[in-house]
Amino acid sequence: MAGGTRGAQADRDLDAVIQLFETARRFAERNVGSSPTLFISQLMNERILSDAITSSAAREEVVTIKTVHSAKGLEWEFVVVTGLQEGTWPNLKERGSLLGSERLVEADRSGLTSRAEIAASAATGLASDERRLLYVALSRAKSRLLVTSYVDEDSLPSRYFEEIYEFVHGASSEGVFTPSERDITAQALVAELRRSSMEGSEFAARVLKTLSSSGVRSADPSQWIGVRNISTDQPIIDPAKSVPVSPSALTSFDDCGLKWFLEKSGAQDGDSTAQLLGVAIHFIASELFKKPDLTLEEGIAQLTEAWPVVDQNVGWVKTQQLQEATRMLTRFFEWHQANPRTLVAVEEDFALQIGRAKLSGSVDRLEMDPISGKYFIVDLKTGATVTKEAAQEHKQLAAYQLGVVAGGFAGIPEGAEVDGAGLLFLKSKTGKNETVDQSAIDSELVASEIQEAAEGMAAATFNAVINKRCGTCSIRALCPLQSEGRSVIE
DSSP, X not given: OOOHHHHHHHHHHHHHHHHHHHHHHHHHHHSTTOOHHHHHHXXXXXXXXXSOSSOOOOOXXXXXXXXXXXXXXXXXXXXXXXXXXXXTSSOOSOOOOTTXXXXXXXXXXXXXOOHHHHHHHHHHHHHHHXXXXXXXXXXXXXXXXXXXXOOOSSOOBOHHHHHHHHHHHSSOXXXXXXXXXXXXXXXXXXXXXXXXXXXXXXXXXXXHHHHHHTTOGGGOGGGOTXXXXXXXXXXXXXXXXXXXXXHHHHHHHHHOHHHHHHHHTTOSOOOOHXXXXXXXXXXXXXHHHHOTTXXXXXXXXXXXXXXXXXXXXXXXXXXXXXXXHHHHHXXXXXXXXXXXXXXXXXXXXXXXXXXXXXXXXXXXXXXXXXXXXXXXXXXXXXXXXXXHHHHHTOHHHHHHHHXXXXXXXXXXXXXXXXXXXXXXXXXXXXXXXXXXXXXXXXXXXXXXXXXXXXXXXXXXXXXXXXXXXXXXXXXXXXXXXXXXXXXXXX
């Protein structure tokens, strides 16, 4: 290489290229499968150079942050050595050049030929190198030395930390770690500073401003949850307008107002296999009204033909679920044939105006007792059963009954008598049909409850409620009562 200014510049350029390749190698080892875009992004956002070949000017009255390699030959009065974690220091993971020439060197040095033996031999050499590197780090201190480590669910102090602690104190470090008041992360620091600033600390506010100016997004107040004004506190439905209410929404709203509102606003997944199965069973069940002579074999044939649309699984899972669906359909046909009541209508729509509530929906089966002439509603269920006590309070069934009593069905006069309603559960563990009935309702009480629910559905706020369905709730990540959705502001 030629000397002079141009030669010196060429040397620096070559050093920079070598450093870039070394940085790329370490990145590839630590982030297997990552894209070049991620590497470039990390490189552009680095604030501390690692293993830099080029030297930097030293300044007085500052904290010098260096890697161990770059600290060779230098000394300080006070040195802090951090990161003595198992798996990090010592780091015995095989590493080297991009072409793996270090394995060739190890094979030549040791005379080994097996890749596994070469790797084991290299690991022994790495352990020695790591220990020498630690000695270099510790010997940089002229008068004071601080070595740090920490304990959490995913990390333990390294063997080197234990050796140093036992040498200084003559005992193991187990049980002597001081619990931290917060996690040692940027987010935890910002959270603590936010709390202090809310309590009136000007210092915390200044630190947050400094962090925000330095590019720490979590310290920027515009990124905080809960600090902006509410966009509106108006009810979702104008007080002068009617509130649409469906019978199924009554139960959902009663369980948890927040869940009902979010799912109504689109916070739910698409139709699941269980939901599509319910649709298929309901369709075939309704065919019995149009075709009283429909046989079970014909119904199963319809179900089998529609199954590729219902269930997207393949193999034995799909076969098993089709068999379960066939058993459910078989139970329904058996129940239908033994049912003493007369089938009046299927999938029958009704609508009522009760105060602000515009109640509307459809019943699976509207039946009549041939002796008393009273109506009875049956709702088919392909999911889990409920208790007899819960059925008495089932708001969906009560709304159906009110539809009959209040004249919501076409062709049924107001004041018609009902004998109750029932839930027919086709997914039975016992192999038999399970039915749970609800007694005839107090129509005035049910109407009052529906009006109250309608006012709540039209309100400006919706409360989250802990209930038995929380375990399978689809909006847990949005619920302030669940750990998944709890806000950082408490």
